[in-house]
Amino acid sequence: MTARARMAAMRRSAIETWGQKAYEDDIIKGRFFGHASFILNDPDAVRHVLVDNYENYTRTPAAFRVLRPLLGDGLLTAEGRIWKHQRRTLAPAFTPRAVGTLVPHMLSAIDETVADLQGKAGEPVDLREIMQHMTLEIAGRTMFSYGMAKHGKVLRDFVIEYGETLARPHFFDLLLPQGWPTPQDIPRWLFRRRWTRFVAMLVAERRIAGKADDAPPRDLFELMLAARDPETGTEFTDDQLGDQVATMILAGHETTATALFWALYLLTLDPATQEQVAGEARTAMAAGALDLDRLKFTRAVIDETMRLYPPAFLIARAARAPDTISGMGVAKNDIVLIAPWLLHRNEKRWSDPNAFMPQRFMPGHPQPDRFAYLPFGVGARVCIGAHFAIVEATLALAKIIGNFRVTLPEREPVMPVGVVTTQPDRSPMFRIVLR
Numbered sequence: 001m002t003a004r005a006r007m008a009a010m011r012r013s014a015i016e017t018w019g020q021k022a023y024e025d026d027i028i029k030g031r032f033f034g035h036a037s038f039i040l041n042d043p044d045a046v047r048h049v050l051v052d053n054y055e056n057y058t059r060t061p062a063a064f065r066v067l068r069p070l071l072g073d074g075l076l077t078a079e080g081r082i083w084k085h086q087r088r089t090l091a092p093a094f095t096p097r098a099v100g101t102l103v104p105h106m107l108s109a110i111d112e113t114v115a116d117l118q119g120k121a122g123e124p125v126d127l128r129e130i131m132q133h134m135t136l137e138i139a140g141r142t143m144f145s146y147g148m149a150k151h152g153k154v155l156r157d158f159v160i161e162y163g164e165t166l167a168r169p170h171f172f173d174l175l176l177p178q179g180w181p182t183p184q185d186i187p188r189w190l191f192r193r194r195w196t197r198f199v200a201m202l203v204a205e206r207r208i209a210g211k212a213d214d215a216p217p218r219d220l221f222e223l224m225l226a227a228r229d230p231e232t233g234t235e236f237t238d239d240q241l242g243d244q245v246a247t248m249i250l251a252g253h254e255t256t257a258t259a260l261f262w263a264l265y266l267l268t269l270d271p272a273t274q275e276q277v278a279g280e281a282r283t284a285m286a287a288g289a290l291d292l293d294r295l296k297f298t299r300a301v302i303d304e305t306m307r308l309y310p311p312a313f314l315i316a317r318a319a320r321a322p323d324t325i326s327g328m329g330v331a332k333n334d335i336v337l338i339a340p341w342l343l344h345r346n347e348k349r350w351s352d353p354n355a356f357m358p359q360r361f362m363p364g365h366p367q368p369d370r371f372a373y374l375p376f377g378v379g380a381r382v383c384i385g386a387h388f389a390i391v392e393a394t395l396a397l398a399k400i401i402g403n404f405r406v407t408l409p410e411r412e413p414v415m416p417v418g419v420v421t422t423q424p425d426r427s428p429m430f431r432i433v434l435r
Contacts, residue, residue, distance in 0.1 A: 027325070072247075093220060
């Protein structure tokens with residue numbers, strides 16, 4: 001594939017650029033815009049880059065250009081000392097105990113979605129759009145204790161505008177070093193001015209709502225306001241708080257909506273598995289409040305969905321300094337790619353890697369290598385919201401499949417598109433029937 005053809009394919013979907021060898025070999029070395037590039041499918045090599053020597057590897061200039069207009073210097077994009085301060089400060093807000101206090105917010109939005117779907121039973125429904133609205137509503141309630149009825153459309157319009165016009169990397173985004181402006185950086189900067197004003201308005205509204213004296217934090221915003229760096233006692237500045245709000249709302253709701261879409265799609269292709277999820281969900285709902293302990297198979301479906309369709313399909317890093325990976329020399333600025341899409345379908349690591357088999361993740365089955373299954377990354381920079389996302393997705397899938405039988409009348413397969421997340425190439429119309 002020529003450089004021009006590869007660039008065109010990357011703009012459509014990075015998944016298109018990987019041939020069969022990428023699913024078989026441990027390490028693939030190539031060239032990318034003047035630097036060596038490495039695709040790592042070997043768990044030991046993955047561990048070296050993401051755990052043992054992670055400080056030597058930073059996001060690529062193209063990733064910064066694409067992500068920072070939306071996320072600023074939030075946890076997902078910050079580096080070095082700034083990132084360490086943010087990570088230490090935010091960690092208490094995402095412990096299982098803290099996430100447990102947010103479950104009522106999740107369930108209220110999920111139950112409203114189920115109630116709305118009951119009125120659409122028998123009709124064609126766009127479940128991708130409905131999942132996006134539901135997860136955005138959950139993001140709003142868990143962040144601010146209020147829903148997104150007032151601001152949700154504007155927020156979604158921002159996300160759609162950016163995703164369709166500015167998120168796809170262009171030639172100069174990949175070619176020029178960080179700090180050198182590209183033609184796309186100007187509209188991205190203008191977008192960021194509007195976006196940060198919008199986020200500041202959301203934060204200001206939530207500040208006005210205040211907090212009851214001596215009451216425990218009731219949402220992520222209050223947890224972040226109360227957060228202090230355990231080493232320095234430093235709190236977040238207003239700008240930092242805005243970037244964290246943007247990161248948690250955007251990174252959280254879009255990736256979870258994507259995972260739920262693919263889970264629903266896979267269950268329409270496998271009715272027997274769908275009935276097993278429904279049976280578990282009905283039993284759990286009859287027993288009282290839903291929790292993960294009663295939804296082991298539903299959780300396994302989510303895990304297997306994220307194996308086949310990892311929302312974050314690619315982790316791209318640039319070397320800060322020379323290094324050696326599995327005996328291969330890496331020079332400064334060389335590109336290292338760790339693709340969960342490839343790792344999760346690697347023929348050496350998985351039996352029947354392209355098959356949908358949730359049983360892989362059930363208790364009693366061999367667990368996958370920790371560095372061969374990376375739906376949330378791994379190491380110091382593992383996704384801080386992983387437990388939050390798992391709880392949200394498992395509860396939502398159980399409630400939806402427990403109440404509805406979901407089918408897909410269309411016969412044409414839905415294809416994955418790898419841009420920022422693993423998106424479907426279109427939004428098919430599902431059909432739901434009350435159980």
